Amino acid sequence: MSQMVRRFIRLFAGLFLFAVGIVLTINANLGLSPWDVFHQGITYLTGITMGQASIGVGIILVMLNAVLGESLGWGSLCNMLFIGLFMDLIMLNHFIPLSNGIFSGLIMMFLGMFIIGLASYFYISAGLGSGPRDGLMIALTKKTGRSVRFIRNSIEISALFVGYLLGGFVGAGTLIMSIVLGYIIQFVFKLFRFNVNQIQHRFIDVDLKLLRAKILKKKASQTTGI
Known part of the structure; x- marks a missing residue:
């Protein structure tokens, strides 16, 4: 139980930092990341917030x-x-x-990308499953047999294209983040000596099976006692 509590603390620290990093890159005002271009396009189409679109x-x-x-x-x-x-919330x-200059915008954007890298370390190392977007990348990689790089680029280019058509903000920062973010995440992982391949994730279906087995075992023991 204490191990699961620590995992969830690590997970939520990562999720909060992820949001901080995303908002920093948005408020850098130099262009949004591909997924956030898509999210912003949805906000223009529907009137909901960026968070709700996400x-x-x-x-x-x-x-x-x-x-x-x-x-x-x-x-x-x-x-x-x-x-x-x-x-x-943020x-x-x-x-x-919100940044109003290129220099301050670049500082905010790179700080945001570093925080996203740090957040990725926390939430992935919790071992509680991939996020929806990473999960799609993994699922399509398995189904198609294509490389992770090809699938990830295809997904993000598609999100960027649709978001741009919907009015999402594309700028120099979009190109920078598309190229640099992966390297920053890799740098953070190396900094913490974190190997993604060594993580054993806990999945919902496994936990439900364990819970069901415990319930059946308890019922069986009560029946035997009677």
Whole structure:
């Protein structure tokens, strides 16, 4: 139980930091990341907040991942819900200022990318399942046999293209983040000597099976006692 508590603390620290990093890159005002271009396009189309758009997209992706046979963890569901909630909390209360200059914008964007890298370390190392977007990448990689790089680039280019058509903000920062973010995440992982391949995730279906087995065992012991 104490181990699971520590895992969830690590998970939620990562999700909150992820939201902070995303809002920093948004408020850098130099162009949004591909997924955030898509989320912003949805806000223009529907009138909902960026956080709500992130949650809505996450719900659809989680359902798609389940259809594609990808196992879901409790972290997958928390990622789907809480990053968007934390984003709205930060943005609607103006906790992070909007940059009005290129220099300050670059500082905010690179700081945001570093925090996203740190957040990725925390939430992935919790071992409670991939986020909806990473889960889609993994599921499509398994289904198609194509490389992770090809699948990830294809997904993000598609999100960017649709988001741009919907009016999402594409700028120099979009190109920079598309190229640099992966390297920053890799740098953070090396900094903490973190190997993604060594993580053993706990999935919801496994936990439900264990819970069912415990309930049946308890009922059997009570029947035997009678």
